[in-house]
Amino acid sequence: MTKILLVGCGHMGSALLMSWLNLKSYSFTVVDPYNLNHLKNKLKRKKIDILNKVPSNKKMKTFDIIIFAVRPQIANDVLCEYQNFKLKKNIVIGSIIAGKKINFFKKRIKNANQFVRIMPNMPALVRNGISCLVSNSNLSLINKKKLNELFLKVGKTLWLKNESQIDKATAVSGSGPGYIFILIHAFEKAAQKIGFSKNQSRDLITSTMLGSIYLMQETKQEPKELAIKIAVKGGTTEAGIKNLKNNNIDTIIYKTIMSAYDRAKILSKKN
Numbered sequence: 001m002t003k004i005l006l007v008g009c010g011h012m013g014s015a016l017l018m019s020w021l022n023l024k025s026y027s028f029t030v031v032d033p034y035n036l037n038h039l040k041n042k043l044k045r046k047k048i049d050i051l052n053k054v055p056s057n058k059k060m061k062t063f064d065i066i067i068f069a070v071r072p073q074i075a076n077d078v079l080c081e082y083q084n085f086k087l088k089k090n091i092v093i094g095s096i097i098a099g100k101k102i103n104f105f106k107k108r109i110k111n112a113n114q115f116v117r118i119m120p121n122m123p124a125l126v127r128n129g130i131s132c133l134v135s136n137s138n139l140s141l142i143n144k145k146k147l148n149e150l151f152l153k154v155g156k157t158l159w160l161k162n163e164s165q166i167d168k169a170t171a172v173s174g175s176g177p178g179y180i181f182i183l184i185h186a187f188e189k190a191a192q193k194i195g196f197s198k199n200q201s202r203d204l205i206t207s208t209m210l211g212s213i214y215l216m217q218e219t220k221q222e223p224k225e226l227a228i229k230i231a232v233k234g235g236t237t238e239a240g241i242k243n244l245k246n247n248n249i250d251t252i253i254y255k256t257i258m259s260a261y262d263r264a265k266i267l268s269k270k271n
C-alpha cells in the first residue's frame with residue numbers, strides 16, 4: 001500500500017483526491033485545517049484520514065508520497081511546518097503549487113531527495129486535464145510510475161525534461177483553459193449579435209468546438225489541412241478565415257502565450 005499525504009484540499013486538491021479514491025493500492029491522509037468539517041462530510045464513508053493539523057512524528061514516517069496543494073502565497077509558511085520531520089528513505093515530495101520551484105522544496109525539506117513539480121490544469125476537475133510533470137534527477141522509476149498513475153486519473157500526463165519548461169507549460173496548458181473560455185465567449189457573443197439566443201449560441205459553439213476536436217482526433221489530420229478542406233473557394237468558411245488572417249490571428253495567439261510565459265518567469269523568479 002502506498003501512503004499519500006495531501007496537504008491542502010481545495011479546488012485542485014479535492015479534484016485530485018476524488019479521482020484517486022478508487023485506486024486500490026493507495027491510502028490517503030489529508031491535512032486541511034480550515035475545511036475539516038466540509039471535507040469530513042464530503043468524504044464520509046471513504047477510508048481517508050482527515051486532519052486539521054500537521055501529522056504526528058510517528059505518522060510522518062509512514063508516508064511514501066507527500067503532495068502540497070496549497071496556494072502559493074502561504075506555501076512558505078506551510079512548508080515550514082513540514083521541514084523537521086524524519087521521513088521514509090524513498091519518499092517523494094510533490095507539489096502542484098504554481099511558481100514554486102523544486103529548489104524551494106529542497107531547501108525546506110532536507111530529509112527528502114526525490115522531488116516532483118506538477119502543473120495540472122483546470123479540466124482536471126472533470127478528469128480531462130493535462131498535467132505536466134518534472135522531477136529532479138533522483139526520482140526513482142517506481143515513484144515516477146506511481147505519480148504518473150495518479151495524474152493519469154485526472155487526464156493526460158506529460159513529463160518534461162527540465163524545469164524551465166514548466167513556465168512554458170503554464171503559459172500553454174495551465175492558462176490555456178482561460179484563453180479557450182474567452183474564445184468561446186467571443187464566439188457566443190457574435191452568434192447572439194446576429195440573432196441567436198443565448199442557449200442556441202451555446203449549443204452552436206460548444207458542439208462545433210467539441211465536434212471539430214473529435215474530427216481532428218479521429219481522422220488524425222492536421223488542423224490546417226482540415227481548415228483547407230472546409231474552406232472551398234468562394235465559400236463562407238473561406239470568407240471567415242480570410243478575416244481571421246487579415247487580423248493576424250497567429251500573432252494574437254502567439255502574443256497571448258508569450259505574455260503568460262513572461263509572467264510565469266517573473267513569478268517563479270520570486271522564490
Ligand SMILES: NC(=O)c1ccc[n+]([C@@H]2O[C@H](COP(=O)([O-])OP(=O)(O)OC[C@H]3O[C@@H](n4cnc5c(N)ncnc54)[C@H](OP(=O)(O)O)[C@@H]3O)[C@@H](O)[C@H]2O)c1
Nearest residue numbers: 008009010011012013031032034069070071072097098122
Ligand atoms: N485550480 C487550478 O486550476 C490549478 C491549476 C494548477 C495548479 N494549481 C495550484 O494548486 C494550488 C491549489 O489551488 P486551488 O485552486 O486548489 O486553491 P484552494 O482552493 O485555495 O486550495 C488550497 C487549500 O489549502 C487549504 N489550506 C490553507 N492553509 C493550509 C495549511 N496550513 N495546510 C493545509 N491546507 C491548507 C485552503 O484552506 P482555506 O481555503 O480555508 O484557506 C484550501 O482548502 C495552488 O498553488 C495553485 O497554484 C491550481
